[in-house]
Amino acid sequence: MKCSMCNKEAIYSARYNHNNYCREHFSEMIERRFKKEIRRQMNLGKRETTVTVALSGGKDSSVTLYLMKKILGNRKNTRIKAVTVDEGIQGYRSSGLESAKKLCNTLGIEHHVISFSDTYNATMDSLVKKNPMKIPCSICGPMRRDAMNEIAGIVDSDYLALGLNLDDYAQTVLMNVARGDLNRMFRMAPHSKHINGLVPRILPLIRIPEKEVLTYAISNGIVFDSSWCPYYSQAQRNLFRDIVMRLENENPGARFAIANFAEDLKNISYPNQETTEIRKCSICEKPSSSEICPVCQNLLELH
Ligand code: SF4
Numbered sequence: 001m002k003c004s005m006c007n008k009e010a011i012y013s014a015r016y017n018h019n020n021y022c023r024e025h026f027s028e029m030i031e032r033r034f035k036k037e038i039r040r041q042m043n044l045g046k047r048e049t050t051v052t053v054a055l056s057g058g059k060d061s062s063v064t065l066y067l068m069k070k071i072l073g074n075r076k077n078t079r080i081k082a083v084t085v086d087e088g089i090q091g092y093r094s095s096g097l098e099s100a101k102k103l104c105n106t107l108g109i110e111h112h113v114i115s116f117s118d119t120y121n122a123t124m125d126s127l128v129k130k131n132p133m134k135i136p137c138s139i140c141g142p143m144r145r146d147a148m149n150e151i152a153g154i155v156d157s158d159y160l161a162l163g164l165n166l167d168d169y170a171q172t173v174l175m176n177v178a179r180g181d182l183n184r185m186f187r188m189a190p191h192s193k194h195i196n197g198l199v200p201r202i203l204p205l206i207r208i209p210e211k212e213v214l215t216y217a218i219s220n221g222i223v224f225d226s227s228w229c230p231y232y233s234q235a236q237r238n239l240f241r242d243i244v245m246r247l248e249n250e251n252p253g254a255r256f257a258i259a260n261f262a263e264d265l266k267n268i269s270y271p272n273q274e275t276t277e278i279r280k281c282s283i284c285e286k287p288s289s290s291e292i293c294p295v296c297q298n299l300l301e302l303h
């Protein structure tokens with residue numbers, strides 16, 4: 001199999017655009033898409049900008065940090081930092097944390113760690129034990145988002161970059177459709193500005209399929225942790241992962257179509273959202289779409 005751009009041996013073939021890529025042209029294509037997204041999602045004017053990458057140590061966040069450094073690392077007015085959330089999941093988080101530290105050392109990136117036990121006085125393992133009926137990710141997700149927002153604010157970030165790839169994004173869109181949750185669809189990242197104390201979250205890998213993120217990480221020798229969270233098998237997301245894969249197999253390009261659809265919808269309807277009132281949680285006073293935010297709700301139920 002030859003590269004569609006040159007005559008070298010191809011390492012990757014994309015069904016959705018019928019192109020084959022050699023190592024060099026593959027990396028070039030990924031970097032071009034990443035660059036396009038950061039230009040679209042970030043306001044990279046002349047003022048000082050700090051972007052903090054949420055680094056779990058897995059392939060997606062590691063590639064995000066690597067590319068952020070490669071593309072923005074030489075800009076004088078841009079600072080890049082990384083944060084890792086330690087949820088307190090035995091046998092999983094420590095290896096991710098180790099990879100995250102290694103990568104930050106290699107790239108010369110300031111790295112911060114925030115733990116559930118310091119922030120909420122509880123580990124994920126203890127929270128799961130206390131409420132075995134609850135899906136672990138529904139406890140973990142809001143707390144992770146809250147912890148990341150907290151630390152991103154503390155280290156003065158203008159943006160918090162998450163390593164969600166195209167597959168993740170398409171799954172999230174379909175999950176919101178299946179729940180009929182238009183509000184949540186509008187609140188999905190990428191965000192363009194601070195709203196009520198929330199650091200805007202950006203998704204630079206939003207146009208890069210998961211397999212391509214993995215291929216990029218391997219072909220560029222990026223250190224990442226490939227262990228899986230022990231609670232992942234209970235995630236509702238798994239059903240949507242299968243649905244997205246089936247749609248893509250039958251109809252190559254379906255993932256891009258779902259992502260474009262969601263972005264178009266957000267753009268058409270966003271002005272109405274600006275006037276939507278965002279409440280404050282009656283317990284922690286952080287911005288919340290409900291009377292009590294999901295983090296306080298979890299802690300109330302579980303303590
Ligand atoms: Fe948390 Fe679920 Fe991710 Fe595990 S898979 S780290 S429980 S959100």
Ligand code: ZN
Pocket residue numbers: 281282283284285286288292293294295296297
């Ligand atoms: Zn709260």
